[in-house]
Amino acid sequence: MVDVPVDGRAPTHVTFRGGGFAPVARPWISWLCFAGAILLWQAASQAGLADPLFLPSPLAIARSLNELAMSGELARHFGASLVRIGGGWVIGAAAGILVGSLIGLFSLWRSAGLPFISALFPIPKIALLPLLILWLGIGEASKVATIALGVFFPMAISTYAGVDNVPRNLIRMAQSFNVPFLRIVANVVIPGMLPSVLAGCRISASIALILVVAAEMIGANVGIGTLVLTAGNLMQTDKLMAGIVAISILGLVIGAAISWLERTLLAWR
């Protein structure tokens, strides 16, 4: 039973002050806002508030995307971009993980490698494309190399940061049982650095996407970047926007794939 004052004084309840600062995702609000923005955009276009030459309606963009898909043009451009992203990302990520692991594990590699990474990482990799074209020619190699370079640095940095973040007590524990070095790397270091490496994959995948479009705009006959640039030059704004939507969808698919990998490989967290 709750004690109440008996002398007629009115009780004052303690005010709750602990709310907020705990954001919770509500997916239906996200979808509702997204759909609302598209509808508003469509309505504004139909009301003549937006010039279709500068901002085509969502329906016009969808129609253009459908036409590109039906004609096979989208698959041609998309396929070329995917091959470049895939090749560049695999080469850059493999090299980045290897070099990052060596820097994380060995003092000699750390001393030799870190100054190079610190000096070269800030260079916008697209600025290297003309040089790479000079070295490797205007073909696929220069574009793949640009993407690989762009992917290499964030992957190397996130990998050695991941190795650094493996709790030292786990390594000492394994050493205390005389677990050999390579087994410690396989059983302690690699699983421990995985969260950081996957975060690096997410960052480097978006960098690869930016670089492929930029590289294709500078020197390619086919690819999503070429599609967007050509459409822009011809004032085909709906086609231009369709290309951008396609890139956005590709980014979402890559992000979803990495999220799935994180859920699968890091279920222990």
Add this chain to the structure above:
Amino acid sequence: MGFELVVDAIDHRYGALSVLEDVSFTLRQGEILAIVGPSGCGKSTLLGILGGLLAPTRGTVSVVGPMPPDTLNPFTYIFQDFALLPWRSVAANVRLPLEHHPLSRSRRGALVADALARTGLTDFAQALPKQLSGGMRQRVGIARSLVVNPAVLLMDEPLSSLDAQTRELLMEDFEAICAREQTTGAYVTHNLEEALHMADRIMILRRRPGRIREIVSVPIPRGERRGPAVARDLHRLHEQLWSHIRAEAQIADREMTDG
């Protein structure tokens, strides 16, 4: 005739900071030696040196006499923070120290199952560490140490990160395990009660640089230290030990606070 672990004139420095000075003692087979002292006196450093995880600046640790032939890891640690691999199940954590030994899969499985049974973890073999309470996680740490049949168990504040109730429960089990396994070990702790329950002898270190102030024998046999009959004797010993540590602990606390 058993073995002895002989610690001879150990000094240790971290750069200019001297943490241990002229530490010498002998740990006999079947004996548990508790190491107590104020914060920063080098207890954990000494434990690291005993098992070869740290190289002393000066002095030696040597084994005299034959070690048990069937041990897979003579000097085995139990860590304060459990040091479990969070991506491995309980059974896989316990299996880790066996994986580089040339054992058959069935032998390895039998050793793991036995260690899990001895620590009451059989039903949790497939659980991940995140699914366990602190006490159960330390049980996994204990199982992992038992699976290699250690000659010397080096325990670094194994109960200190547990809440008081869990600590009490686990200490009872731990006492029973150590008695059953006839454990030889060094037990670092801040907690005098733990030391009085677990150890045959208690070594008190002075504040930094850690030097041995005194080694006190606990006159009541291990396993007979619970109940009202011995409570008064243990309380008296507790007071005696605390009087030795108190003043130095106060000074050490101020030194650390002052930075």
